[in-house]
Amino acid sequence: MSVVSARELTKIYDTEGVPVPALSDASFDIESGSFAAFVGPSGSGKSTLLNLVGCLDRPTKGQLTVVGEDVTGLGRDDGARFRGQHIGFIFQDFNLIPVLSAFENVEYPLLMLRDWSAKRRRARVEELLKAVELESFADKRPSQLSGGQKQRVAIARALVTGAKLVLADEPTANLDRETALRVIRLMKKMRDDLGTTFIFSTHDPKVMDAAELIFTLEDGKLKEDGGAA
Amino acid sequence: MMNILRIASRNLMRYRRRTLLTVSLISLGVMSVLIFVSVAGSFRQMMIGQITDAMLGHVQLHRRGYVASTDSLPLNLNIKAAEAKKIASILEKMPQVEAFSTRIKFGAMLSNYTETSNIRLTAVHPKQEQVTLPLLAGRIKGTEIQSLKRGHLLIPEILARGMKIKAGASVVLVATNRDGSVNGKSFRVAGIVEGLSGPGGRDGYLHIDDARELLRIKGAEITEVAIRIKDSTSLSQVVGALKKTFDVKKTAGKKNAAKKTANKQPDAKTSKGEKPGKLEVHSWRQLSPFSTIAKMIDLLTLFVQIMLVSIVLISVMNVMIMAVYERIREIGSIAAMGVRPRTILRLFLVEGLLLGSVGTIVGIVVSFLTVFALSASGFTFSFGRQQGLLLNPTMEPSTVAIVALGVMVVSALASLQPAIKASRMDPIEALRHV
Ligand SMILES: Nc1ncnc2c1ncn2[C@@H]1O[C@H](COP(=O)(O)OP(=O)(O)O)[C@@H](O)[C@H]1O
């Protein structure tokens, strides 16, 4: 069963009257439980593609199915609702809320998106902090954490609501090699443990090696050599 | 909703100093309104009470033209005995009227055998005056108004001081009658009347029969009727009713004339068209200069309220605009997480409302304590010649409710624009913001 299915997915930006094709006719399928990567140089359309899959943006043309739902024409509000139900995000620059502790950052989506009791929230957050090996850092603020630790908190946050699909746009770009690999391995371990599909983008060959499924983008076009790594 | 409240308050605590500053500003605004309204309101209330309960009554009746020439205290504009009798019988039947007092007002010379001075006098039926002006007794030192006997005179404080007259002294009043002849009569000073600002505020008092004797007035002629009404909040309605009865422009139309003149003005001339009645009805507002001050107080109250609205609007808006601007990336990431636009809107609205409500609560508590302290300390003040007036400020629950509601509404309005802006942000752009 494919968790993401795209047919001739196209995004054309309109910059001051000049059409900029950021993604052209991309067709691909990603099976549930995959650990997939979109790779390519800067400007090749990785972010554009992940934004479309994450329902943050709408395609100019083509068709897109995510978690079994046709999201091609989803509006703002429906898009938000859909993301809240099915998708988790990990960002390049972590985007943790600076004034909240690691625990509170992971808890945040539950407060906003789920009507859970405090007890249930606590149990869930602790479970995920343990899974990313940060139980002892629960009370630390982002400023007291290293880059790798911050991204691990972000992984816990992306998974806390039980998302089926986690999208990570260049999650390791702000980390050193060593840390980047550890973060990617942690993501893979979470996929193994939870069965969550992970799709990330990168231009780092070492990081992309960890992916089980690699799609290469060049000037907004998907290269046909895509497939098993 | 609880979670939104929790997150909103947590967000406010991020910028402790800024939040504290805004909350104090709002509290200060709320305090100035509540304390002003309370102190000014009690001052107003007390002054009006003095005017209506110790000097003028709520409404007065005069012969047409008297009020315009009240300064010269003319005797030729008195209400004739027959008319006075009719008025009395009508007033006695009016359900809105609690009591009334018929008076003669005149000017005279007061002599203590060494000095002579002008004096303005109000001659009264002591019992009538007492029930119509229940606070008049409080202005009199040395005796009580209802026990004012013939041959007694109450003189105004300012004259007593100026002429060094003490209670118990004997004095002579000399007055010019309507026909120009002069008459004198000796009196014993039974008491001193505290002055009040406004017409009649520096009058002496004597028994109405003494005035008639001195002025050689035969019969029950009077100058004015002071009326106390049962419900002072319905003043304008009662004035309207009294005007209809005494002061209306009667039409000569047969039906109307038949109905209206039956008991109210049977001696109205049957001329054609409309014609004013013989009498004039004035409320205390028209008679006392204090009504202008009361209007000023109302105006100032309005002004202070506008200030409060501006303070709340500007400070809440300022904080919320800053909050949205500082948290653009955060808004982007929570929007990406799936927080819906309307929830983001609510989050910022609640934040603004929280600022307003905390400010209001603090403001109300501090105002309450201040007003309570003012009340308990027996805060006195002087107004004009009146000294040591005791102010008893109170906070009306309705005022507090209106102010609280107003601040909440304005806080919501002030945070609406920033909140809408936040909710409409495109998550991709917001996330890209540096
Ligand atoms: N909002 C936008 N408006 C106009 N052009 C855009 C916008 N976002 C991306 N692009 C263009 O689309 C192309 C792909 O960009 P992007 O998807 O960000 O690439 P990548 O993430 O691989 O670096 C680039 O040429 C970029 O300039």
Ligand SMILES: [Mg+2]
């Ligand atoms: Mg990119």
